[in-house]
Amino acid sequence: MAEDGETAEAEKPEEPQQEADPGQDAQEKAGDPENAHKWRKRSSEVDIALQALVGGTANLFFGPTSVGQLGDRGQRANHHLGVVVRSGPVPRQVLDRIRECYVEPPHYAMVKQKLMSAQVLLFQMRSGTGRTTTALRLLDQLCAAGVRKLDPDATLKTLQDKDLEENHGYLLESLEADQARELQAFQIERLGRLMDEKGARLIVIVDESTPLRFHDIGDLVISDLGQVPPERLLQRHLSGVAVLERPEVQEIIAELTDDIPRRELAQLAELLKEVAEERTDLNAVKERFSRAGEANFIEWFDRQTDIEQRAFVIALAVFNDEPVQIVSQAATLLADHIKAVEIPRRVDRARQLFTLPLQRRITDANAELVDDTVETIFGTVPVRKARFRDERYPYRVLQLICGQYDQAHEVVRGWLFGLGGIPGEQIRIRAGMAAGLLSLQDFPSIYETLIEPWAAIGDDNARWAAVAALTIPGQHPALSRVVCEVLKKWSRSHDPELRTTAAQALGSTSAMSTRACLRLLRQLARYADWGIAYAVGESVTDLLARVDDRGAVLGALVRWSRDDEHPKRRETALLAVLIASSYLVVSVDGGSEKWPALVWEAENDPERRQQIVRLYARMLLAAEFNRRGYLALRDWVKVAQKDTSMREPLARLLFDVGDESGELDSIRYYIEYWRDEHDGPADAARAMLRYFKQRGA
Template identity: 25%
Template sequence: MTDDDAARTKSEQAPEPGNSAAGGAQAGTGGPGTSGEPRPSGSGKEEQDGIVREGFTRNSFRVGPNVDEELYYSVTSTGATVIGDHSSAANAQIYIGTDDKPGPQAGLITGLDDLQRVYAPAPSDRDLDELLGQRHVVCLTGAPGTGRFTTARVLLARRHGEDSIREIFLPARVDPESLCADKTVPVEGAGHILRLPGGDGARLARLLEERFRQRKASLVLIRDLNAHRATEAGAEVRHERPDPADVFERHLCHLLRRVDGAECRDACGADGCRSRYVRDCLGMSNLRKALADQYRPADIVAIAATVARHLPTDEQAMQRSLATTPPQLRSRAISILLPGEAADRLRHQRIGQYERAFRIAYAVFLHQPLRYVLNATGLLLGLIDEEARRPDLGRPALEHPVDELLGDVLRQDWNDGRSGDPGASRRVHLRNSAMRGAILSVAWHEFDNSRSALLRWLGRLAQDGDATARRASAEIAGLLAHHEFEQVYEELIDGWAQSPRPSVREAAALATAVADRGGEVGTQVREKVREWVHNGTNRQRDTAVLVYAGGMHQPHLGWELADLRRIAKDRMQRHNQVIAEAIYQLYQPAAAGAIVAELSRWRTVVPAGRHAVRAWLALAERPASDGISPEMLARLNSGDVDPRHVAALWRSALLSRERPPKGRPESSRAWDLFGEWMHRADAAPALRASMLELLRRLAVTPALYQRLCFYLPRIFANAGRLPDWLDTV
C-alpha cells in the first residue's frame, strides 16, 4: 500500500456529481471568505452554530495603510536608521510539531552592516564592552527608548560578527532560567540578546554564565531601570543616551549618501559636500535646540530623515522642516489642547472642556464626515460630567461655530480641507495627518483624571457606533495601549475581546494590531494574544485569530501554527474563513514546506480538517513572485514542499463535502483552482513533470480517479482535446 492509499479516509469519499465549474478555472480574487453581515450572537448560539463573517475579502483585517503615519509619525521597521524596538529579526529555525509550548528560539538579527555605519557611540559603551570581555552574560539597564537594543546589537556584532547575532524569544509562561537546560539556545559562538520584562538581571546573568561560557557565546540581557534597585557592579551596566548631535550627524550623512556611496545629494552646491552641509545644519540654532529637547534617539533620527527630505539651507527653511517632526507636532498639539492662561481666565470652564472634547473628537475621526465629530463630542462631554459626578450639562445649540470650537491652529486645517463643491459633506482634515496621534497623546498624558473618561468614551464608540466609529475607536485604543498597555487592556480591549458581538471583537483585534505597530509593546502584545488562545474563551480565541489574519506574527512560526491549531478546534469557527486568512498572511516562501506539512496533519483531524482545506485553497491561488504561476505550484516544482503533502491536501479539497452557509461548495472552488494549475502547467513546460506526478498521486484514489476522468476533458474543453503531455497519465 502506498502512502497515498494509506492517507485516504472515509471522509474523502467523492461527493455526488454536482455543479462544479467544468470549463477553464478562474482563480478568485477574494481569497477565502463568505459574504453578508455577521450574525448577532447571544447566549451561546454563536458557539453552537459557528460564526459567519460575511463581506470578507483578502486583507480585510489588516491595519490601514495610513495608521503608521497618523499615529506613530511614520516610524518604519526597516533600514539602517532603525532605533530600538522597531527592528526585526528573521527566524533561523521553524518549529513544527504537536507541542503547544515549544522552547526558546534564537532569531537571526539582520541589517547590522548598515547599522554599524550609522551607530553613534553611547558614553556607557566602553563599560559594556569591558564587561563583555570579562563575562559571557551581562545585563544592560536603562530607560526605554534610549537605544539599548541598538547598542547591544552593535557591540555584540563587533565581538561575534555581523552574521552571528540573535535575539532570544521565549514562549508565554516560559522563564528565562529555562535557557540553562535548552538544547538549541544558545547558539555556539554567537551573540545573543534577551529582553527581560522584569526581574533580577544580575541574578539571571550569574545563573546563565556557565552555560554561555561552555558554548563560547555571549548574552546581553536588557531590562528597564528600576529606581528602587541600584545597578549591580560587575554584572550590570547602566546605559546612557548617545550625543544627540552625533546621532543626527551620522544618520544625515548616511541618508545623503548616494546608493553607490560615492557622492552626496545636491544639498550644498558645487563647492560643498555632505559633511559641510551637515555642519551648516548643526550651526543653526533652531536645529540645535530641537536636538537638545529630544529624549529618544528615534526622534533624532526622525529629524535627520526630515532634513534629508527637505534639504533646508537657512534657519527659516529649517523651521518649516522641523514643524513636521514629532517634537514640533507635540508642541503644536499642546497649543491646541492647552490654551494660554489669559484665555482661560476669560472663559467659562465648560467652554474650555467643550473645545477640548471637540478637538479630540476631530483628531479621532480624521478623514471622516463632521457628523461623527459632533456626535462623539456630545458623548465625551456626557462621560466627563459623569466622571466628575455632576449632572449632564449638555451642549448649547446654534451657539458655537465649528471654526470657533477648533481654535486658531485647527481652523486653518479645516479651511484647507474645504471641498470645491459647496453642497459636499464636510470631512475632517489635517494638513499633517501625524497630528492625529500627537493630539491624542497629549490628551492622554497632559490632563488629570482624563484617562478613565477617554477609555469609556472609546468603549461606547465601539459598542454603540457604526463600523466607522468602531474602526476609529480601535485605532486610538491601540495608540493608547502603546502608551499604557496594562491599563488600556484591563479597562477596554480585554472587554472587547470577550464581547458576544463579532464586530466588537474585530475592534479588539484591530486595536491589538495597532498597538503592535508602535514598536514599544510588541512582546506584551504577542503574549496577550497567546494568553487569549490558551487561557481564554472561544470569543477571545476568535479575537486572536483576527489579529493573526491582520498580519501580526509571533517571533517563531511554530508558535503561531500552534495557536491556529488550537483555535481550529473551536466549534464556533466551523464556518469561519479567518483561520485560512491567517495562514495566508503567515505564509512566506522560506516556510512553505513547514506550513504545507502542518496543514497536511490538520486534514486528518476533526474539526481542523475543514480549515486545512480552506487554507490550502487560499495558498493554492496565491500568485508567485512572477505574478503568473501559482505560488504553491512553483514551490512544488522547486522541491520546497513535499509532493505527498500537496497531493493529500488537493485530495481533501477536491473531495470536500463542506459548503459555506452562503456560496459555492468548496469542492467546486477547488476544481476551479486545480484547473488553473493545469492550464499553467500546459503553458509552462518546466512545470509539467511536477503536475504529472501530482496527477499520478491523486489518481490512486478511486473516487478521485473518476472525477479526474470527468473534469480533465472539461478543463481543456476550449482546446478540443487533452494536451499531449497528459498521455502518460
C-alpha cells in the same frame, strides 16, 4: 466538527451533495471572493491606520523594521511600515542599515570585549540610549551566522541547546521583572557555557527600574554606554549631505540635549535630508525639535475650547486621513458623550447646525482637506479626506488626553468602545488602533475597559477592534511580552469568544515568533468549533503572507493534517489550506493576472512545493473536503485561462497532486468537465490535458 461528507459527483462537482452544515458553510466562506477582498482590505487598513496615527515617527517608537510579504494585500505595498522584528531572525538589511550609520559610544570597545569573554551580558539603561541598536551591532560583529531575537516570553533559566543555533547572536529585548529578580550567577554561568558551546552570544535588555541581584551578577550588567554628542550622530547619518552648516540647522542642534533618544536623532537626520532636497520646510523641522514646540502644541489644544471643536480634533486624531464624513460623524458622537458629562440637563444639550462651517473647523484644527480615492468592492471611488498638517498631531493629541485629562480620558474610552462595534473596517480598526496607542501610556485600564471587553463581546466588529488594539503594544519592547501573556490567556480560556479572538490575533501579532504562534494555534485547533477553526485558518494565512519562514507554517499544516491527528485539528488544517488558496495572491513578473500564491510558491521552492502537493493530496482524499478542494482547483484553472504564463506551472502542480494522492484520473476527469462547461476555462483546461498526456496520464 464536520460530519462525514460524500465524494463529489463527477457530473456536477459544483453542486452540494447534501444540506449545508457549519463545516460546509465554512468551506463556502473560504471560497467566497468577497471574503478574500475583506481580508486583504482589513490587513491594508491596519497598515494605513498605523501610518496615519504615528506618521513618519513609527520607527521612533518601535525601532528597526523589516518587510517580507507574500501575497497581495491591496494597498499594503503603498502604506506598509514594515513588520517590527520582536522575535526571530533580524533581517540582514536591518543589520546593514545599522552598520552604515552607527557611531560607537565611548564604552563600546569595553562592552564588546566583555561580551566576547562572558558570552552573556545584561543592558540595564533607559530607553532612548541606543541600547537595542548597540546590542544588535555588537551581536552582528561577533556572530557570523546572524542575529535572532528571542520570544518576549522566553525563560532564560530554561533555555536549552535545541533552542540555539550555531554562531548566532541572541537578543532578549525585554526581561520581565520576575525573571530579573530571580536571576542568579549560576544561571548566567550555565547560559554562558551553553552559548560558548554554540559559538553564540546573548544580550538581555532590562528596564532601568527593574531590580537585579547586583551583588551576584553585577559584573555582567552594563548600565552606561557613554554619551555620543548629537551632532556627531547627525554627521554620520548625513554624510555627504550639505545641510548641517546652515545657521538655522545649527540653531536646532544647539537646542538638542545629550539625553535626546537616538531614534529621534535618526528621525531628525531623515528630515534634514528632505530639507536639503527641498522636500520639507526647515521651519517645520524647527517647530518639531525646538523646546517651544511642545508648549505651542498644548497652547493650540487648549484653544479648542468649544465642545464640538474639541470633539472634532480628537475624532480627527483617531481618523486622521480618512473621509471627512467619517471624522464628522465620529466627532458628533464624541461631542454627545462630552455633553452628557459637562451639561447634565438633556434639555440644555441642543446643537446648532449652522454655526460653524466645516472649513473653519478644519482650519482651527490645523488640518486640511485633500481629494483622494478609496477602494470598495465596487471599485475605486473619489472621496475628500481630512488630515492634520503635522503628522505628529494624532499621537500627540491622544497622548495629551491620556496624560493630562483624566476625566476626558474616561469619556474618550467610552466613545472608542462604541466605535469598536460599528461595522466598517475604517471605523473599528481605527478605534482599536487608537486604543492600542493609548495603551502605551496606560495598558491596564485600556485592556480592562476596551480590549478584553471587545474580545469577549461575541461581535465580529468588536473582535477586530480588539485585534487591532493589540497591534501597537505588540510591537513595543516593554509591552510585547504582556501581549504574549494576553494571547496565551485567551487561548486557554473557557470563553469561546476569547479563544476566537486569540485565534484571529495570532496571525498578525509581532509580539512572538512564528513558531510560538503556531504552537498556540495548534492548541486552539484541537478544541475548535467551526468559528474558531475559521479564525485559525485566517491567522495561518496571515502568517503565510507576513513571515519569511513560510516553510514552517506549511510544515505545521502538514503535521496537523496527518491521518493520526485529532479530527478537529486535521479539519482545521485543511480549512486553512482552502482559505490560503483563495485569499493569497501574488503579482508575478510577466503575468497578466495575480497568481494564487500557493501556485507561485510551489513553482519557486522545491521544499514548499512538496508541502503544498501533500496538503492538496490530503484534501482531495478527505471525503468532507474534496468537493471544495476541486472547486478551489477550478478557480485556479480560471486564473490560468486569463494568464497563459500560469498554465504550465499549474499543470505541473496538478499532476504532482494527482500523483501524490493517486487521483490523477479524477483530476483529469474534472479538467475535462471544466473544459466543456459553458463559458468554462476551455483553453487553460486543454493546456492542462496536453501536459497530462505528455506525462502519460
